[in-house]
Amino acid sequence: MYEVPITGHSLFQKQSKHTFTSIILYLTTNMSAKGSHTTSDYIEWDKAINCVHRLFKDKDYRMSAYLACGIFTGLRVSDLRQLRWSLLMGDNTIEVVEKKTKKRRIIKLNPDFQEHIKDCYKALKITNPNELCFLSQKKTVYSTQRLNIKLKEINKKYRLGVKNMSNHSMRKALGRRAFDMASETSKELCLIKLSELFNHSDTSITKRYLGLKQEEILETYDLLTF
Numbered sequence: 001m002y003e004v005p006i007t008g009h010s011l012f013q014k015q016s017k018h019t020f021t022s023i024i025l026y027l028t029t030n031m032s033a034k035g036s037h038t039t040s041d042y043i044e045w046d047k048a049i050n051c052v053h054r055l056f057k058d059k060d061y062r063m064s065a066y067l068a069c070g071i072f073t074g075l076r077v078s079d080l081r082q083l084r085w086s087l088l089m090g091d092n093t094i095e096v097v098e099k100k101t102k103k104r105r106i107i108k109l110n111p112d113f114q115e116h117i118k119d120c121y122k123a124l125k126i127t128n129p130n131e132l133c134f135l136s137q138k139k140t141v142y143s144t145q146r147l148n149i150k151l152k153e154i155n156k157k158y159r160l161g162v163k164n165m166s167n168h169s170m171r172k173a174l175g176r177r178a179f180d181m182a183s184e185t186s187k188e189l190c191l192i193k194l195s196e197l198f199n200h201s202d203t204s205i206t207k208r209y210l211g212l213k214q215e216e217i218l219e220t221y222d223l224l225t226f
Contacts (some may be wrong), residue, residue, distance in 0.1 A: 041163040041173035042210075043071070045180075051158050056120065063150060065120040065219045066134055070170025071177075072113045074197060076100060077144050077167035086129040101199050171198075175210050 017135040043051075048071050055064035069080055069088070072173035078099040087094050088109065096105050121129075134142050142150070148166050162169055175194050183192035200206045 012066050019139070040166045040168040040172070042176045043160060043162050043165075043169050045173060045177040046070070047160050048170070049156065051160060052116070054158060055154070056116075056123070059123070061120045061123045062134060063154060065117055065171065066147070067151075067154070068113055068116055068120075069133070070167065071173045072110055074171050074174040075107075076171065077147060080167070081132075081134060081144070081147075083133045084130050084135055085121050085126060088133070089114060089121065089129065098199065103199055105197075105199070126218050150153050172210060175206070179210060179212070 013063045034065065048067065050070075052064050055061075055067065066080065068174070069075070069083065071185055073080070075083075075096065076098065079096055092109050092111065092114070094107050094109060096107060097103070098105055102178065111166050135146070136142055136146070144167065151165050154160070175198065178186060178194060179190050188203075191206055194200075194210075195203045195206040198206060199210065200209065
């Protein structure tokens, strides 16, 4: 089982400098419900971590936990909605059968991430550890659409600067963080690991998912001088 090189960069540690400058750009093109094209951008890692803390400070414990889960597990929203507190607060590795692919996936949990989840659990005064994590005030699981709306509100409120913020933005944040932190000589290996983590059939799909082709094109402009 491949491990993406993000563990060891704790929730509370200062993040080291990237090996190259990340460019905010358009990512994977998806079809909206009306058939129009929309793009989902990723959240820059440092901004995402900062937002997790700010949401907790503002007592929005549920969404603080949700954002943390999204960026540290890389799960799709359909799988995030099925998570229970006991699963996240137990062992440092969890097993999930993805709802979309039906494939088994093993996830290694960052210890500081787990501590944050425990803090959210206590702050929400939950007494049943087997309760689903992301329930509304009506005690029903948030729909995918509602979670997207809440993320867009967070993007605006905390000025994250993410274009077309959605649940995919969190999943892509993990991928971009891992790729950016890899050394120049190990980036291809990192893509292989990410391809397996995301259950992509090959690395070309992973590249498109993370917007790497477009970034490489844009970096050409950095070679120009005036």
